Amino acid sequence: MSRHHSPLTGREISFGEEEILVSKTELSGVITYANTVFQRVSSYTESELIGQPHNILRHPAMPRAVFKLLWDTIQNRREIFAYVLNRAKHGDEYWVFAHITPSFGMDGKLNGYHSNRRFAYRDAIAKVTRLYQQMLHEEQQHARAVDAMAASTRLLQQELERNGQSYDEFVFNLSAKTTLDSTLHPRKHSLS
DSSP: OOOOOOOOOOOBOOOOTTOOEEEEEOTTSBEEEEOHHHHHHHTOOHHHHTTSBGGGGBOTTSOHHHHHHHHHHHHTTOOEEEEEEEEOTTSOEEEEEEEEEEEEOTTSOEEEEEEEEEEOOHHHHHHHHHHHHHHHHHHHTOSSHHHHHHHHHHHHHHHHHHHTOOHHHHHHTSOHHHHHOTTOOOOOOOOO
16 A cells, blocks of 8 residues: 555544544554454555554654654553544544553464554643644754654653653543543553
8 A cells, every 4th residue: 555645634533432443463563453443533444454554544743752652662561551643544633542552472472562542532632732742843853863752752751750740640630531431540651
């Protein structure tokens, strides 16, 4: 499939609070499974998704440092929760509250990743958008990707320290509704 994206439309796609977008990937991030809700919301068919890198959905308004944090965490065999703005096939966009976990084979070896993405509440989106815009602006000040991600990560760490929060506390305190959801139980992990 071509990696050419349609121009961004600025239109937001919504989905129901009870719906969950599910995908599975290989260790490299290549999609091996996409449920029908994920297909519908992303506007891709199953055959268009399977075999493609998950970053086919990457929206340019997302800071690269967020994805580095996600990858660093799951590659270290830990789960992570994050708010993510995705890009649908035709240029529309949709926010999700993602829960990404490592997957293990019967032999106990890491063999891929599993992602459940839930409805993202407006109060959380408003707060995280401001932070992501600051992080993206910081990334744009640097020519080298490694410098951009380091600067953006520092900005995130400073924000967490200023608020006296871990990353998990930050994510779960963005929405009053998320903090009350008893089905989500984050484990503590650092930004290192």
